[in-house]
Amino acid sequence: MDAALALPPPLSVPPLARRWVYAGLVPFVLSALLIWLVWPDARPYVTQALCAYAAVVVALLGGVHWGLAMRHSDAPARLLASGAAFALLAWAGVMMRPDAGLVVQGVLLVAGYLVDRKLYPAEGLAAWLTLRFRFSAVAAFSCFIGAANA
Template identity: 60%
Template sequence: MSAHVFSDPPMSVMARRLGHAGSAAFVLGAMLVWIVNDQAHPYVTLALSAYAAMVVSFLGGIHWGLGFQHHDPPASLFVWGVLASLFAWVAVMMPANAGLVLDGVLLVLCYLVDRKVYPAQGLARWLTLRFRLSAVAALSCFLGAAGT
């Protein structure tokens, strides 16, 4: 009798690389908030906030994709996807000092929601990467807000 060991499929190398590249954009944006001149400052803070909002919307959209895989999906997958995008939109419309804080909070909240949803959907293997990317992104937003 041989023992069968089941393991999760390996994580996509491309997804990991693209995730890290996306984190680099957050870090660059937060750095620029602190070093650009007063004329460029509003554009840099808006760029960071808009990028964060797009990422939050993307993370919410993942829940729609998960819902599409089920015959009778839980409504919470779709509701969360819409709420994440709506809150991110509000963050972009706010002054940068407050909007970037909301962006950072939303990124943390997205991770906390995913900690509950991903294991139930068989995606727990993505949580370590999600934690790292979310931590860098949220910290970048908070540092960007502090620089406004």
């Protein structure tokens, strides 16, 4: 393998990235709580907001696959396909009734983590898996809890 094409050594998670990831959970948790606390006539708006935010995050996490593909001189088709698939499926979830869409987004967050559990170590990003798990678990749980009262 050409040294110029070799992947960089394993990367650790910078503290600033960790803070941004945790900050990204605030809309998930806050929206899920609000679905249970707001007046019934406001609930559809909060539910839709959570569903849309979850879709943006799922698409972003799928976009990471495209970023990883760019590190290769011959981009692996599986990375390109999975990145696009997560964005398209998240969009489909937004187009559904918000309660059903939240279930779709929650499943996509879990499925994305399961894919990344194999992908990240192969790309030298194993150190990110703990943070990725925590984020996915809280985000998916928020989607499921929100859907339960939508």
